Amino acid sequence: MNKKTVKQSLSILLISFMAVTPFQQTAHGKSTLDIQADAAILVEADTGKIVYSENEDKPLGIASMTKMMTEYLVLEAIDTGKIKWDQTYKVSDKVYQLANAPGLSNVPLRADEEYTVRELYDAMVIKSGNGAAIALSEVVAGSEGEFVKMMNAKAKELGFEHYHFVNSSGLSNYDMLGMYPKGTREDDENMVSAEDMATLAYYLIHDFPEVLETSSLSSKVFRPGTSEELVMKNTNGLLKGKSYYYKGADGLKTGTTPFAGSTFTGTAERNGVRYISVILDAKDETGQPSSAERFIQSRELLDYGFKEFKSVTFNLDNIETKKDHTLPVPNGKDQTVSIKIDNPISLRLSDEEKDKVKTALELDDMKVDEDGSLEAPIEKGEKIGQLVIEPGEDAEYIFDQKKAPYRLDVYAAESVKKASWFVRSARSIQDFFGNLL
Template sequence: MNKKFIQKSVATGLAIILFFGIFAGFNKAEADTALNVNAAGAIIVDGQTGQVLYEQNADSLLGIASMSKMMTEYILLDAIKHGRVKWDQKYSVDELAYKISQNRDLSNVPLRRDGKYKVRDLYQAMAIYSANGATIALAEVIAGSETNFLKMMNDQAKKLGIKDYKFVNSTGLNNSDYKGMQPKGTDPTAENEMSPRGVATLAFRLINDFPDVLKTASTPTKMFVEGTKMDNWNWMLPSLVYGYQGVDGLKTGTTDFAGACFTGTAMRDGKRFITVVQDTKDAKGNRSDKKSRFDETRKMLDYAFSNYTKEQIVPKHYQVKGNKTVKVANGKSKEVEIYTNTPLKAMVLNGEKKNYQPVLVLDKTKLTKNGELTAPIKKGEKVGYLTVEPKNGKKLDFLTSDDQKRLSADVVANQDVEQANWFVRMMRGIGGFFGHLFGGISTTVKGWF
C-alpha cells in the first residue's frame, strides 16, 4: 500500500466525517444563517409553546410603530374579561382623540367632536384599521387619560416577562404627531421601541390569553359606524393582495423611525407560528417599501411550515426508564408508579425527532428531604412533569423562562396509596431507628480493627 493511497483514504474519511458532522449538528444557528431575513430584527416562534425557532438580532431595541397597539389590545381585553370595561360602554370624544382622528395623513377613522362611540366599535377600528384616534379613546376609557394608560403599558410589559421595551404613547405614533399633546413626562419626539423577542412575547400572550382577538384581526374589511370603510392593513390575509394560506393576524406598523414592521401569525395542519420583522428592506435595500415586510414574512412562514413538524416525543402513560416509581413515606405501599397523563409533543426540525429526549421533573414541594412523596396519594394526582431537551445537551430557546413549562406533559400517580396506620408507621420508625443505630455500631466496631 503506497503513501499516496493512504493519504487519499485518510482525506476521504475525514471528508465523510465532516459531512455527517455538519448535518448532524444542524440546528437553529445554521438555520439563522441560511434564512437571512432582510430586516433589522426578526424572529419565528412556535405559537403554541413559545419556543424560538429562528432569531436575527432578536434582543435589540427597535422601533415598533403601530405594533404597539397589541399592548393596548391586551390591556383592553383584560379589562373586558375582568368587568372593568364593557363592550357596549360609550365614550364621549375629547379634544386629543378628536384632533388626532381628523389627521388623515395618519391611519384613522374620523370621530365627531360631539359623538359617542361604543368600546367595541373603537376596538374594531384599532385592530382592523389601526385607527390612532380610536386607540387614544380606548386608553382614556380604560385609564382616564393616555398619560395614566402609559404607566399601565409599561407595567404590563414587565408582567408579561418582556425585558427590552420603551412605551411613550398608546398608538405607536411618533410623539411629534401629537402636536404638543403627547402623554405627560414623555419626550416630544420619542417613539415606542421593543425588541423582536419582546414583540413576539406580546403577540404570543395576546393570542393565547385572548384567542378571540384573531377573529377581529382577520377581518379583511368593515364599515365603521360613521360610514368609513376600514380595510385591514394586513395584506397577507388570504383574501387580500399578498394572501397567504392560514394567516389570521396580527398587526402592521410603519413610521420613519421604525421602518416597515409586521407581526404575523398563521395556522396550518395543526401548527401555528408567530413571526416578527422590524425595519424590513427590499432586494434593493429600500427601507421605505411596505411590501417588503410581507415578502420577508412569507419567507419566514415558508421556512417554518416546510422545515418544522410537531412530533410526539413520548405517548400517553409513558414511564421514564429508571424512574417508573417514586418512594412513598408513611404509605401502605412503599412506592408508587408514575406516568404521563398526556402525550408530549414538540416542534422539531424534520427528521430530528431522534435527537430529543424526555426529562422528568418532580414537584419539589411534594417531596420530603429524602426525595419521597408523602401518603396519602390519589390516583391521577400530579407529582411533576415531563419536558424535552436535545440529546446534545443544548437548551431549547423560549420567549420567557415560564414558557418552557408549556412544552411539558403532567406526570401523575398511577394508583392510590393510602396512609399506613399509626402502628405500622411506629414500627417502621423503630426499625429505622435501630437500623441506623446498629449501622453506627457496626461502623465503629470496624474502626477498631
C-alpha cells in the same frame, strides 16, 4: 423555576442522543433564510420557542404595532370589568383633532359624538385608527399620559427587556400636533425589540384569544346604516383576499412611519400549529423600506416554521423499550403496577434536534423507599411521578420560565396492595438463596 429531582429512583430511564440543533445558527449565525430587515424573529406560539432570529434584542421603532399593547390593556380592562364593550365614549378635542388629521391612518371621529368601546376597538385593530387608539387610552386610564405608564408597567410585568412606550397609537410624537402624552417628549418614539414584540403577541394570543376574531377580518363596516358608514380595510396583507394571502394567517398588526419603516407582527395557524413572526423595518433589494417586503419576508419565515419542523409526540413509549408501561413494586401483592399519563405532549422539532431530546421518568420521592423502590400500597389514579421532556440545551425561548423541561404527571393505572409480612419475608429468603446460586 426550581425543579425537584429524585435522588434515588428505581426507574429513572434516560434517552439521550447527540445532535446539532439549528437554533444557535438561526438565532446568532448565518441561516438559509434571506431576511432583509433590521430585525426579525419566528416563534412557536404554543411554547414560546425561538425558531429563527436576527438582531432580536435591539430596540427599534414599531410604529402602529404599538397598538398591540393598547389592545392587550383594553382586553384586560374588559376582562376585569373595568370597562364594557357597550360603554360609550364622548370624543375629546385631542382625539377629534388627531382622528381627523390629514395623512394619518384613521377612522374619522366626530366632535362631541359618542362611540362605543367596541366601535373604537374595531377601528383600531382593523383600520389602525390612531384617534380610536387614543380614545381607548382615555377610556381605560383617563388620559393618554396615564395610559402610557400602564403600557410600560405591563411590558415590565410580561418580561420585556428592551422597550420604551411613549403613546398609545404608535404615531411619532412629533406627528401628534403638539398633543403628545404628558411625561414624554416631542422627539420620543415607541421602540421595542423584535423578541419583546413576539412576547407581546404570545401573551395577547394566549390571554385573549378573541383578539384573533377581529384581527383576522379583512374588512368591516364602521357604523353601518349611519352617515358615518365606512368600510374599514385591514392593513394586514396576509389575510384572505389580500395581495400576499397566506393560508392560516389571522393577525396581528402592521406599522409604518418614517422612523420605524415598514414593520409587521404576523401569526398563522395550520393543523393546530401556530407561529408568530416579527419583521422590523423590512427592506427591498436596494435597501429601501418596503411595505410589500414585510409581508413577503413574513411568508418566508412562516414557511420555514411550517415546512422545516415536524410535530413529534412524546409519551411513555419514549422511556421504555418493551412499551408495557409498567413499573416494579417489590413490596406489593402484585409486584408490578401499570402507569399512564393523561395526554402526550407534541413538540415542533427539526430532524436533527429531535434526537437530542432527553426524556426521563422521575418518581415522587414520597412514593419510594430508602432504596429508591416504588412502595405499595398504591391507589388507582394516584400520581406517582412525572415524565420529564427536555428539548435540548441549545433551545431558546422568548421568556426564561419556558427554558425548564416539560413535565407530564404520571399516574397508577391500577391499585396495588401491600404484600403481607409473611409474603415479603418469603420473597426475601427466596432472593437470598437465589443470589447464592
